[in-house]
Amino acid sequence: MLELDKKLLTKKLSGFLTQRDTDLYRIMEFQLGIESDSDKNETNIRTDFQLAEFVLEICELFNGNKDVAIDFAISIILLEQFIRVHHDVQDGNTESGDRPSLWWKWGPAHAINTGDGLHALARLVLLQMNQEKHDPNFIMNAVRTIDLAILSLCEAEFLEINLQDRLLFTPQDCLNIAKRKGAGLFGCAAKLGIMSTPSNTQVEECFFEFGSYLGAAVLIKRDLEVINLSHTAKPDAIGKILTKKKNLTLSYVFQSDNLKLKRRMGEIYSKRILSNKDLDEVKSIATETGAIDQTSESITHLIAKSKEMLSDSHIEQLDLRSLETFTDKLFNTLT
Numbered sequence: 001m002l003e004l005d006k007k008l009l010t011k012k013l014s015g016f017l018t019q020r021d022t023d024l025y026r027i028m029e030f031q032l033g034i035e036s037d038s039d040k041n042e043t044n045i046r047t048d049f050q051l052a053e054f055v056l057e058i059c060e061l062f063n064g065n066k067d068v069a070i071d072f073a074i075s076i077i078l079l080e081q082f083i084r085v086h087h088d089v090q091d092g093n094t095e096s097g098d099r100p101s102l103w104w105k106w107g108p109a110h111a112i113n114t115g116d117g118l119h120a121l122a123r124l125v126l127l128q129m130n131q132e133k134h135d136p137n138f139i140m141n142a143v144r145t146i147d148l149a150i151l152s153l154c155e156a157e158f159l160e161i162n163l164q165d166r167l168l169f170t171p172q173d174c175l176n177i178a179k180r181k182g183a184g185l186f187g188c189a190a191k192l193g194i195m196s197t198p199s200n201t202q203v204e205e206c207f208f209e210f211g212s213y214l215g216a217a218v219l220i221k222r223d224l225e226v227i228n229l230s231h232t233a234k235p236d237a238i239g240k241i242l243t244k245k246k247n248l249t250l251s252y253v254f255q256s257d258n259l260k261l262k263r264r265m266g267e268i269y270s271k272r273i274l275s276n277k278d279l280d281e282v283k284s285i286a287t288e289t290g291a292i293d294q295t296s297e298s299i300t301h302l303i304a305k306s307k308e309m310l311s312d313s314h315i316e317q318l319d320l321r322s323l324e325t326f327t328d329k330l331f332n333t334l335t
Contacts, residue, residue: 005056005070006049010034013074016125027114028121031081031102050334051076051189058193058207061326062315069196071129072142076189078122079146083153083185085115090157091239122146138195145191145208153184163246167254167266174248175298178216183208186215186334206313213306214327217299218334223247224295225335227283241282242274248298250282252291261285303331 014034017025052073059069087093088101089108095101103111126142156177163169163177190211191204199207222237227249241247253265265285268278286292307327 005066008070009049009052009073009077012070013077016074016121024114024117027102027106027110028081028118030099030105031085031096031114031118032077033097033099049077051080051185053333054186054189054211054330055193055196057326057330058190059196062194062197062199064193064196066196068129068134069193071125072192072196075122075125075142075146076185076192078118078125079149079188080185082115082118082122085111085118088239089115091243091245093239119150142192142195145188145195149184149188151184152180152187156180156184160245164244166246167269169246169251169254171248171251171255171294171298174220174246174251175216177246178219178248179212181219182215182217183212184215186218187212190214203313203315206309210306210309210313210327213302213309214331214334217302217306217331220248220295220302221299221335224249224292224299227279227286228292229279229283241279242276244269244271244274249286249291249295252294253286253289256289256291258289261289303327 013032014029017029017032017034055073055076056066056069058064059066084096085102088096089103089111093101094104101111102114106114123143123146126139126146129139129142159173159177159180163173187208188211191208194204194207223241224247226237226241227247250265250269254262256262265282268274268281271278274282283292307324310327
C-alpha cells in the first residue's frame with residue numbers, strides 16, 4: 001500500500017471515531033491501535049491493513065475510483081476488527097496483535113458490545129457515502145455485500161463450533177468452513193475492490209469467488225503455520241488450535257491408515273484444552289501421517305481455483321501472466 005493511501009485511511013478512520021464522544025469509541029481506538037502524536041500533529045494506527053490493501057490493490061490494478069475504494073477499505077478494517085474482537089472472546093485469546101485483547105482488558109461484556117459497535121460502523125461508513133455522487137443502489141449493493149459476508153462468517157462459526165468436540169469429521173467439512181470464512185472476509189474485500197471500478201455483476205461475482213478461494217487458502221495456511229510451530233503463526237490462529245477448533249491438517253490425520261497415530265491424536269484432542277506442549281506432538285503426528293503435505297497440496301489447489309475465477313471474469317487488463325503475479329503477490333501478502 002502506498003504510504004499516501006495509508007495516511008488517508010488513517011486520517012479518515014480516526015476522524016470517523018473521534019467525532020463520537022463516549023468512551024466506547026476510545027475502546028475501539030485501542031482495538032485499532034490508534035495513537036495520536038500531538039507534537040507532530042499526526043495520528044498513527046498500529047493495526048493490520050492487509051485486507052484494506054487487498055481492496056486498494058484491486059482498485060489500482062483496474063483503474064478504479066480511489067475515493068470509493070478508501071471508504072470500502074475502512075469498512076473492511078472495521079468489519080475485520082469486529083470479527084477479531086468476537087473471536088478473541090470465543091477462543092480465549094488474551095492478546096490481539098501487539099496489544100491485550102479487549103475482553104482481557106475490559107471484560108467480555110464490553111468486548112462483545114464494542115465488537116457489535118464496530119459492525120454497525122462498518123455499515124455506516126458505506127451508508128454515509130456521498131449519495132450525490134453515487135447511485136443509492138450502488139451503496140446498498142456494497143452494504144448487502146458486507147451483510148452477506150457477516151452471515152457467511154456466522155455460518156462458518158456455527159459449523160466450526162459443532163465440530164469442536166467431535167472426532168468424526170472430514171477434509172470436506174474443513175474446506176467448507178474455510179471457504180465460508182474466506183467468503184466472509186476475503187471474498188467481500190475482493191468484491192468491494194472490483195466494485196470501485198467500472199464493472200458488472202458477473203465480474204463482481206467472479207471476484208467474490210476469487211477472494212473466497214484465496215481466503216480459504218490463506219486461513220488454512222495460517223492454521224498450518226501453528227501446527228508447524230512457525231514463528232510467523234498469528235495469535236488468533238494459535239488460539240483456534242489450542243481451543244480444539246478443527247482444521248484441515250487434523251482431518252487428514254484421522255483419514256490416515258496409521259491406527260496408532262490416529263488413536264494418539266484422538267487422545268490429545270480428548271483433553272479440555274490443548275497446551276503448547278501438545279502442539280509438539282501434534283506436529284510430529286501430522287508430519288508422520290503425511291497430513292502436512294496433504295494440507296499443502298490443498299492450499300495449492302485453492303490458489304489454482306482462485307486464479308481460475310479471475311480467468312472466468314474475462315477482464316481485458318488481466319492477461320494470464322499478470323493474473324499469476326497478482327494472485328501470488330496477494331497470497332504472500334495476506335499470509
